[in-house]
Amino acid sequence: MSSVLTAPDPTTADPLQILHDVFGYERFRGRQQDIVEHVCSGGDALVLMPTGGGKSLCYQIPAISRQRAGHGVSIVVSPLIALMHDQVGALHEAGVDAEFLNSTLDWNQTLDIERRMQRGEITMIYVAPERLSTPRFLELLDGLRDTDRLALFAIDEAHCVSQWGHDFRPEYRGLSILHERYPGVPRIALTATADDLTRADIVERLELQDARQFVSSFDRPNIRYAIVEKKDPTQQLLRFIEREHPDEAGVVYCQSRKRVEELAQSLCDAGLNALPYHAGLDAAVRQRHQDRFLREDGIVMCATIAFGMGIDKPDVRFVAHVDMPKNIEGYYQETGRAGRDGQAADAWMAYGLQDVVNQRRMIDESPAGEEFKQVMRGKLDALLALAEATDCRRVRLLGYFGEPSQPCGNCDNCLNPPDIWDGTDAARKLLSTIYWIRKQQGIGFGAGQVMDIVRGKTSEKVVQHGHDKLSTFGLCADISEAQLRGVLRQLIATGALQVDAAAYNTLVLTDGSRAVLKGEVPVRLRLSLNTPTARAPRRERAGKTAPAAAALDAAGQTRFAALKSWRAEVAREHNLPAYVIFHDATLAAIAERAPNSLDDLQGITGIGGKKLEAYGAEVLRVSLAAG
Structure with a gap:
């Protein structure tokens, strides 16, 4: 069998060649190529790309490219130790010199990485924002800057810098020092989630006013x-x-x-x-x-x-x-x-x-x-x-x-499509009930009591407080409790009603209640969010087969299962998640191709040069043995 391999070029700074040789992909997706080329050329960027859209490659390929072009080390700011470990592990599998500096390392390990970093031997260093802002690490960065060995700053999970974001981390605010202290070093900030307000805050806090913004579609159609x-x-x-x-x-x-x-x-x-x-x-x-x-x-x-x-x-x-x-x-x-x-x-x-x-x-x-x-x-x-x-x-x-x-x-x-009903009249009756209770008794009651009143339920609590004598008693007897809860949800959601937490979650009218009471604001709702008709049709399933392998024939399924078992053993040996070795989609592509030689493995998505060298022979052996 043939085993002639096309050797990757470890010196090329061409992004597309790096994408192929290192990561095993034939082409960029979406706006990846524009982003990579912009950052490789030294530009700043703010990247919004959905989870699973390939954000990591947008800074990893420029880091590799800029190092090969003689610009030195890239610093990746990452908020979590577990994330650093998995990212660095995946880069090692792809043959990239990457390391992290965090509390899991002992002093000797830290010193060794710092020395290699100073010599420009490492492509990427992952650090938390807390470490980056320490005097010791800033001194290291100063040394790299002074010797022209500081290639790039990548700020992952950039929404953490914004108080309007959902994962605000005050330590991220200190990253403004990167622009102030190292103005000539390109920066790329990346996030999967940011509305206009959060995006503007990221730009201001990280001083990215002159950065080019790349906003990909937020749609995840799958x-x-x-x-x-x-x-x-x-x-x-x-x-x-x-x-x-x-x-x-x-x-x-x-x-x-x-x-x-x-x-x-x-x-x-x-x-x-x-x-x-x-x-x-x-x-x-x-x-x-x-x-x-x-x-x-x-x-x-x-x-x-x-x-x-x-x-x-x-x-x-x-x-x-x-x-x-x-x-x-x-x-x-x-x-x-x-x-x-x-x-x-x-x-x-x-x-x-x-x-x-x-x-x-x-x-x-x-x-x-x-x-x-x-x-x-x-x-x-x-x-x-x-x-x-x-x-x-x-x-x-x-x-x-x-x-x-x-x-x-x-x-x-x-x-x-849900059935819709007009809840405006029910909303007015609920608000009127809350108004009259407050007016007559000077105190408020919770949602359960108010619903019992308008539905005409003579519960002990309703009778005890004389609420069965209210003019609104029983006016919504034909409306279910689930529907009335939907009305209350929407009234609270729109600010036409408030919940007083300090007074046992009693309901309180607001300035917005008046427009609803006058019938000026319609309240239209679905009949129920949980009726049997609201169930989506069940998707076609293929037993326990991984979705990526569902289209394989019987022989392909056998090869896929064998490859998956082999991958699990390798992952355990390397103490890495299985998908870091190969994704299911890559195993499915191998199983479908049924390779007879190492040449047959080339061009399969997810098999870069290092992985082909490290695992090619074993993958071929397992695939051939499975028939």
């Missing part, structure tokens, strides 16, 4: 969005997983640590392989759970937002929210962790009136200034509008980021 009315979220989640994603990896986000623990246990009791993750767990436990999620198949991670930034696992088939996030940026960032491999995935959320109450209360009780609170209320309102929407979810989501689009045909509202 993700199906669905939102249901919360009734019994644990059982609703179980039904969703069992119906759509049995034995597949997923992330479930909860608001509290306690809820994370309870839900993980409930899923385990139901026979799922679930793990908890939150900041209250011991660091070693968190690391162990994250490693298992990244390295094993079919694990469901129940987590707070402490989990997820930089999670590159490509085969997460669903992200679920059993509690509503704070804003659309958080929702988009978290749901974007599903389907990074481009295969079909789901974003599922259950939300209810109490979610609205809780989020409003957290904003109102925050010690922040009123300007900040107003912005946060606006962001929450946008998410509530998405949740209550009766039109295409994707159009609403993309519209929030300023991107026009057409109905997608792949969200719950497109697949099963």
Whole structure:
């Protein structure tokens, strides 16, 4: 068999050649090429690209190119140790000299990396913003600058610099020093999520006013969005997983640590392989759970937002929210962790009136200034509008980021358009009831009592307070409790009603109530977010076969399974997630091609020069043995 290989050129600074030789891709995607060429030539850039869109290559290829062109070392600012480890591990697999400096290294290891860094022997150094701003590290950078060995600054997860962002990290504010102290060194700031306000804040805080902005489409067409009315979220989640994603990896986000623990246990009791993750767990436990999620198949991670930034696992088939996030940026960032491999995935959320109450209360009780609170209320309102929407979810989501689009045909509202009803009259009756209770008794009551009154329920509490004598008693007897809760949600979402957290979550009228009471503002809602007709049709599944391999014939499936087993062994030996060795799509392409020689492996996406040299013979052996 032939084994003549086309040797990659380790000296070329050409970005396209690096893309092919190092990373094993034939062409750039989307705006990658424009970004890479701009940064390679020394330009500053702000890059907004969705999760899974290939942001890392936008700074990794310029770092390699600029080093080969004699510009020296690139500094990558990264917020999480786990993210640094996986990124550096993946670069080592591709044959790139990359290192990280963080608390996991001992003193001798740190000194060795610093010396190699000073000699210009390393292509990329990953550091946290806290380390970058220390006098010791700045001294290292000064030395590189003075010897013309400082090639590039890459600021990953750049939304962390903004107080309007969903992952604000005060330490990121100190990164303005890069422009002030090293004005001749190009900078690239990257994020997957930023609305106009956050984007403007990133530009101001990082002094990127002269940087070229590259904004890619925020659309992830492979993700199906669905939102249901919360009734019994644990059982609703179980039904969703069992119906759509049995034995597949997923992330479930909860608001509290306690809820994370309870839900993980409930899923385990139901026979799922679930793990908890939150900041209250011991660091070693968190690391162990994250490693298992990244390295094993079919694990469901129940987590707070402490989990997820930089999670590159490509085969997460669903992200679920059993509690509503704070804003659309958080929702988009978290749901974007599903389907990074481009295969079909789901974003599922259950939300209810109490979610609205809780989020409003957290904003109102925050010690922040009123300007900040107003912005946060606006962001929450946008998410509530998405949740209550009766039109295409994707159009609403993309519209929030300023991107026009057409109905997608792949969200719950497109697949099963909801029935709409006019809730204006019910809203007026609810607000009137709240008004008269306050006027007659000087105190307020919660949502349950108000709904009992308008539905004409003679509960003990209704009779005790004489609320059965109110003129609005029983005026909504023909309307279900679920529908009335929807009306209250929308009234709270639009600011026509408030919840007084200091007075046992009682309902309070606002200045916005008057327009609704006068019938000047219509209230139109879906009949229910959880009716059987709202269920999306089940997607065609291929058993436990990975989506990337679903189209293979029987022989191809056998080769794919053998290659996947081999990959798992290699990943364990290297202490890396399996996808860092090869993605499923690469294994599927090998299985489909059925190679008979090393030459046959060349040109397969994901097989760069180093991986072909390191694994080519073994891949060929496994594939041939599997027939």
